[in-house]
Amino acid sequence: MIVVHIDQIVFHVYEFSHFLYINNHQTLNAKQIQDDLLKEILTLNANTEYLYRFLHGSSDKELFKKHVPVVSYDDVKPYIERIANGGEPSDVLSGKPITGFLLSSGTSGGKQKIFPINNKFFEDMTFIFALRSQIIFRHIKDVQEGKAITFLFVKPQPTTLSGFPVSNALTKNKQAMYCHLLCGLVQRDEVVSLAAAFASSLVGAITFLENYWKEMCSNIRSGHVSEWISDLSCRDSVSIILGGPNSELAELIEKECNKKSWKGIITRLWPSTKFIQTTVTGQSAQYIPILEFYSNKLPLISPSYVSSETMFGVNVNPLCKPEDVSYTFIPTMSYFEFLLADEGNNDEIVDLVNVKLGSYYEPLITNYSGLHRYRMGDILQVTGFHNSAPQFRFVRRKSVVLSVNVEITTEEDILKALNHAKLVLKSSGLILMGFTCYADISTYPGHYVFYWELKATNINDTVQLDNKVLVDCCCVMEESFYPLYRALRGKNGPVGALEIRVVAQGTFDSLMEFFISQGASVSQYKPPICINSSEAVAVLEKNVIARFFSDKSPLLGSELRY
Incomplete structure (x- = not known):
């Protein structure tokens, strides 16, 4: 479906009261449920080749904690590949049959991974998706019967060498995006929400609309789909939705899109829209200002915390500010x-129920598919408790940092500095559409390089780069970093001046295309905060149109972080 009913996404398996009972029961009895779940997993998996080495068939919790090691992906990769590509039985890792594999995007941690899954994964996913939808319905009235424009794209499933399906979420398709938005415009009065897995997909969709709205209006006026839409089944489906010529609608859309600014364009084109559902935590937080600009500050709901390894939990306060999002873990x-x-x-x-308020943790996952004490690489902070189940704020990916000397600059540091720079940028009538960075150590002293793609606030204006504004942005970012960075950035220090390289519009689309060519997908794709690939840097470098450097050393602070 291109534009789907909300209740088609929701999986109406239970009434909300049943979900509420289940959720309360789970969070009230988190410790017992976790102990029982571990016992069940160990009973199922204790005789697998991997786990038998440590437990010799036992399902005892204390032996599990004493003997089963904490592992990273590289530790379990050989076992996964034996099943995926060698055709060996599931019991290499899992006591339950492995039914497929999930392919991670590779844009968070730097490389793609495949993870074994079985039916339990899909049962959990169905439950989480239904629960989060029911929570939203509880907080936002009169949306159950509306429609959601959800930006997801599919392609035929690849398989491993031994024939297992590999579900990497989806690939970019210009024709699908065009038809998707065209149908959304035709059914504009029925649309109550916009959704995508990650905020970057929504921003990309609006950018696509900026480039094609005139042609779409022509299609609506004539009642015919553009000839370059070559997929016959797609043409037939869209033609039915178009339903013939509609000059009045075409003129209305033209009037809105022709205005000087696209501020609030989402609510202007889809007036019944009540919320936007997408991930705006972690590195996706960079898109909060542009989504608020486009949507007139509609609620931005980050509904759940999920990954290829497991489902974690849901946001039980969906209308909170994006920066306050926390997820209640489901035991x-x-x-x-x-x-x-x-x-x-x-x-x-520590176990789930023993985490401490305010502390920072990296989660370890033991699941039914053969991962045991697996390091996620995410850093979370405990923000509270829902009954006995803790709530976590996503802070950053552990592995994503910048450093040219002994300083460590985290993803959280970068996003904080970027938010400060955006306040300076706002005065120049420019919007930051995309960014990434890397540590350039090709010369001494090494320095941080930020690639920025900018756009004028007014839709028909060209981007005018003000040297003072961009240099001030460099300085403000440096002032935002921790004292150790500022100390090393002093005169003749081992860290050079921060640089912003402005790239041509469309560059971050090219960067996405590069990662897709390496196996990533549109629905999973998140522009990486830090670039580790020389090929990806080359994509950016060929589109650089201007360079700006900090022109003063940042002020020193009294606290150094090592």
């Missing part, structure tokens, strides 16, 4: 442990 999804991420932690590991 039936996987067995959760947490490695304290604070310095000097001595590798302390």
Whole structure:
């Protein structure tokens, strides 16, 4: 479906009261549920080749904690590949039959991974998706019977060498995007929400609309789909929705799109829209200002925390500010442990119900598909509790940092600095559409390089680069970094002046195309905060149109972080 009924996405398996009962029961009895779940997983998997080495058939929790090691992807990759590509049986890793594999995007941690899944994964996904939808319905009235424009694109499933399906979420398709938006415009009065897995997909959709709205209006006026839409089944479906010529609608859309600014364009084109559902935590937070600009500050709902490894939990307060989003962990999804991420932690590991308010942790996952004490690489902070189940704020990916000397600049540091720079940028009538960065150590001293794609606030204006504004942005970002960075950035220090390289419009589309060519997908794709690939840097470098450097050393602070 191109424009679908909300209740088609929701999986109406239960009434909300039943979901509420289940959720309360789970969060009230989190410890017992977690202990029982671990016992079940170990009973199923204790005799697998992987786990038998450590437990010798036992399902005892204390033996599990004492003997089963904490692992990363590289530790379990050989076992996964034996099943995926060698055709070996599932019991290499899992006591339940492996029915397929999920392919991660590779844009968060730098490389793609495949993870085994079985029916339990899909059962959990169905439950989480239904629960989060029912929570939204509880907070936002009169949306159940409306329609959602959901930006998802599919392609034929690839298979592993041994024949297993590999579900990497989806690929870009210009024809599908065009038809998707065209049908959304025709049914504009019925649309109550816009949705995508990640905020970058929504921003990309609006950018696409900016480029094609005139042609879409022509289609609506004539009642015929453009000839370059070559897929016959797609043409037939869209033609039915078009339903013949509609000059009045075409003129209305033209009037809105022809205005000087596209501020609030979402609510102007889809007046019944009540919320936007997409991930705006972590690195996706960079898109909050542009989505608020396009939507007239509609609620931006980050509904759930899920991954290829497991479902984690849901946002029980969907109307909170994007920066306040926390996720309540559901204890039936996987067995959760947490490695304290604070310095000097001595590798302390605690169970789900024993985490402490305000502390930072990296989750460890034990699931039904063969991952045991698997390090996620995410850093989370405990923000509260829903009954006995903790709530977590996503802070950053552990592996994504910048450093040219001994300083460590995290994803959280970068996003904070970027938000400060956006306040300076706003005065020049420009919007930041996309960014990424890397540590350039090809010369001494090494320095941070930020690639920015900019756009004028007014739709028909060209981008005018003001040297003072961009240099001030460089300086403000440096002032936002931690004291150790500022100390090393002093005169003749080992860290050079921060640089902003402005790239031509459309560059970040080219960057997405590059990652898609490497196996990533549109629905999963998130522009990487930090670039580690020389080929990706080359895509950006050929589109650089201007360079700006910080022109002063940042002020020093009294606290140094090592």
